[in-house]
Amino acid sequence: MLYQAPRGTSDILPEEQAYWRFIEQKVAESAQLYGYERIDTPAFEDTKLFARSVGEDTDIVTKEMYTFEDRGKSSLTLRPEGTASVCRAYLEHGLHNQPQPVKLYYIASIFRYERPQAGRYRQHYQFGYEAIGEGDPALDGEVIDLAWRFFADMNLRRLTLQLNSIGCKQCRPNYVDSLKSYYVGRALELCPECQTRLKRNPLRLLDCKQAGCQKVAAAAPKSVDYLCNECAGHFNQLKRYLELLKLPFNVNHQLVRGLDYYTRTVFEIQPEAGGSQSTLAGGGRYDDLIGELGGKPTPAIGFAAGMERLILNLKEQKVAIPPLPKPRVFIACLGDEAKETATKLAAELRGAGVGVIAAMGDKSLKAQLRQANSLGVRYAVIIGEEEVRAGTAVLRDMGSAEQKSVAVGELQGLLK
Ligand code: HAM
Numbered sequence: 207m208l209y210q211a212p213r214g215t216s217d218i219l220p221e222e223q224a225y226w227r228f229i230e231q232k233v234a235e236s237a238q239l240y241g242y243e244r245i246d247t248p249a250f251e252d253t254k255l256f257a258r259s260v261g262e263d264t265d266i267v268t269k270e271m272y273t274f275e276d277r278g279k280s281s282l283t284l285r286p287e288g289t290a291s292v293c294r295a296y297l298e299h300g301l302h303n304q305p306q307p308v309k310l311y312y313i314a315s316i317f318r319y320e321r322p323q324a325g326r327y328r329q330h331y332q333f334g335y336e337a338i339g340e341g342d343p344a345l346d347g348e349v350i351d352l353a354w355r356f357f358a359d360m361n362l363r364r365l366t367l368q369l370n371s372i373g374c375k376q377c378r379p380n381y382v383d384s385l386k387s388y389y390v391g392r393a394l395e396l397c398p399e400c401q402t403r404l405k406r407n408p409l410r411l412l413d414c415k416q417a418g419c420q421k422v423a424a425a426a427p428k429s430v431d432y433l434c435n436e437c438a439g440h441f442n443q444l445k446r447y448l449e450l451l452k453l454p455f456n457v458n459h460q461l462v463r464g465l466d467y468y469t470r471t472v473f474e475i476q477p478e479a480g481g482s483q484s485t486l487a488g489g490g491r492y493d494d495l496i497g498e499l500g501g502k503p504t505p506a507i508g509f510a511a512g513m514e515r516l517i518l519n520l521k522e523q524k525v526a527i528p529p530l531p532k533p534r535v536f537i538a539c540l541g542d543e544a545k546e547t548a549t550k551l552a553a554e555l556r557g558a559g560v561g562v563i564a565a566m567g568d569k570s571l572k573a574q575l576r577q578a579n580s581l582g583v584r585y586a587v588i589i590g591e592e593e594v595r596a597g598t599a600v601l602r603d604m605g606s607a608e609q610k611s612v613a614v615g616e617l618q619g620l621l622k
Contacts, residue, residue, distance in 0.1 A: 214320065214326075214328025215329040229517070233311065240335075240348065242311040249284060249314075250285065252282065255294055260286065260466060270286060270318040285314065286318050287465065292336045293506070296338050302339065309337045314334075325514065338504060346440075346471045347444055347451060353473075361523075364479070366454075368474045369448070370472050371438075371470050371472070373470065382409065411426070412459075413464075437470055467498075469494055477519060485515075486516060491507045492508075533561030535583055536563050538588045548565070549564065571588065585603060587601055
């Protein structure tokens with residue numbers, strides 16, 4: 207084959223589209239339930255926006271961004287996540303002047319140069335929800351409720367809700383210090399990548415997937431033991447709300463997330479069996495981000511979920527998806543005059559809102575009906591020379607194979 211889709215990208219063929227449309231519809235419905243409005247941002251942004259937001263030392267920024275210089279010598283990056291762009295738009299368009307929190311959702315393609323494998327791609331799609339301008343832990347509860355309800359309404363089972371608090375600018379440095387002291391004595395037990403993390407991004411030591419590193423992480427100091435009073439109070443209130451909402455959360459001391467902007471609450475929704483490599487959705491608070499991007503201090507929280515991973519899970523759990531509507535009528539014809547009648551009839555029916563597939567070329571009637579059959583239409587309308595003369599058509603029910611002769615003028619009423 208001369209050309210193939212780039213590694214880690216895929217085509218979404220027609221047979222897959224029902225999943226995508228179904229999810230998009232559910233995303234919009236839950237946005238409406240919780241009062242979120244849609245935002246679309248550009249697929250690329252100033253590189254500095256992502257370096258600043260996601261964090262200079264994260265895997266995403268150091269290894270995974272698709273960064274290029276355009277002809278005007280600006281450094282641009284294909285978005286490796288959605289939150290930074292939404293915050294940039296919030297500031298750029300003065301959304302802080304609207305009643306807070308401003309609640310926005312998106313469905314967007316995301317680009318990360320990762321090692322492709324099942325559920326991990328270089329271009330994938332995320333839907334995400336961001337609530338900006340409110341620090342109330344009740345909002346954390348509401349956002350987590352939205353995420354959990356979304357997957358429950360999709361009829362996905364065997365999911366877990368992982369929760370942690372990683373503190374704030376005040377209390378986290380203490381925690382990171384004690385984490386470092388704990389790890390320094392154990393550096394030799396760590397994988398080479400974690401040896402670098404120890405210097406550059408110690409929090410990430412906690413979620414390394416290597417068995418040796420996991421063992422060390424299991425006994426590491428816990429962030430919740432280092433929270434300042436405000437962060438501890440916030441976390442306790444959040445847990446209270448989650449209990450009220452009957453959300454079955456599990457406090458996971460190793461949950462730290464791969465982006466640097468998080469403060470306090472972090473959470474993920476994971477399939478019971480798959481673990482964090484197959485995380486369906488992740489998010490948390492990012493109370494400092496808007497400030498770091500040049501705005502007034504503005505608390506915020508959100509999450510995003512991967513569409514491809516969701517579809518993989520829907521398929522694994524055999525969740526039925528409603529099929530997309532298709533034309534229900536096929537018009538078959540034999541001979542030039544019949545073709546003219548068929549062409550006019552197809553246009554009239556479509557004008558009346560009836561979807562029609564018209565036979566093309568000069569296939570035999572048998573071949574045309576075979577085509578109608580494989581298209582799965584409900585009715586075939588057959589027009590031959592005799593029908594042209596009589597001003598009629600044969601209406602065939604493709605399910606029962608029953609046929610009757612009908613005046614062409616009556617077809618529209620019957621098929622509607
Ligand atoms: P994230 O955890 O990096 O968070 O990505 C969110 C979700 O996108 C993941 O849970 C996963 O389902 C999916 N995902 C991530 N990378 C890939 C990939 N390479 N291939 C397929 N699916 C993938 C964020 O991006 C944050 N912006 C989420 C957020 C919103 N936090 C606050 N607001």
